[in-house]
Amino acid sequence: xxxxxxxxxxxxxxxxxxxxxxxxxxxxxxxxxxxxxxxxxxxxxxxxxxxxxxxxxxxxxxxxxxxxxxxxxxxxxxxxxxxxxxxxxxxxxxxxxxxxxxxxxxxxxxxxxxxxxxxxxxxxxxxxxxxxxxxxxxxxxxxxxxxxxxxxxxxxxxxxxxxxxxxxxxxxxxxxxxx
Numbered sequence: 420x421x422x423x424x425x426x427x428x429x430x431x432x433x434x435x436x437x438x439x440x441x442x443x444x445x446x447x448x449x450x451x452x453x454x455x456x457x458x459x460x461x462x463x464x465x466x467x468x469x470x471x472x473x474x475x476x477x478x479x480x481x482x483x484x485x486x487x488x489x490x491x492x493x494x495x496x497x498x499x500x501x502x503x504x505x506x507x508x509x510x511x512x513x514x515x516x517x518x519x520x521x522x523x524x525x526x527x528x529x530x531x532x533x534x535x536x537x538x539x540x541x542x543x544x545x546x547x548x549x550x551x552x553x554x555x556x557x558x559x560x561x562x563x564x565x566x567x568x569x570x571x572x573x574x575x576x577x578x579x580x581x582x583x584x585x586x587x588x589x590x591x592x593x594x595x596x597x598x
Contacts, residue, residue: 483594487515490590495523497575497590499531505597508563513556514545516575521553524588525578529555532574535564536593547577561596569595 481488484505489498500515514531518524529547534540545559561571570593577588 481592481594483592484597488592488594490592492588492590493523495519495588495590497577497588499573499575499590499592501594506561506594507598508561508569508596510560512559512561514547514559514573515550516547516555516557516577518553518577518588523580524553525580527578529575529577529587531557531559532576533559533561534572534574535568536570536572538564538566538568540564547575569598571596 481499483499483501486504487498487500489496491497496519498517498519502513502515503510506512516529516531526549528549531545531547533543533545540562543559543562545557547555547557550556555577573592573594575588575590575592579586579588
């Protein structure tokens with residue numbers, strides 16, 4: 420009986436040792452040193468890349484509380500208007516976008532990505548639907564920042580003018596919301 424127990428213990432120890440040996444040979448190193456910390460910073464890094472990409476393009480600092488603002492995006496003049504004026508946080512706003520000449524953009528849907536300068540406030544996109552030649556409309560809300568900041572960037576993206584062209588018409592506008 421002692422011999423059977425000893426053989427069972429040796430067999431179990433051998434199985435454990437074999438499993439450890441196979442596991443060590445088949446293990447793969449981690450892709451990043453600390454996946455948890457990397458995940459925490461993923462959104463910050465992605466947002467910084469997006470901001471840098473937009474900063475490289477023409478950007479208009481404007482007073483949307485007074486009226487529409489316009490900026491050049493390649494050969495197009497892109498105009499943004501928010502109604503009612505002045506734009507206020509946590510209120511329904513109509514986003515009106517137009518392009519001159521109208522042929523500088525396609526006829527499909529577009530979007531306005533809203534982002535707060537200096538603070539990540541989450542994804543906030545307003546869908547734009549065609550509203551006539553060279554015009555788009557959409558409804559959205561600018562969220563209120565708990566810190567009291569009021570400066571935002573609106574990144575307008577309109578469909579490319581041709582079927583073979585994959586480059587969206589993009590323009591950025593910096594503006595303040597009223598309290």
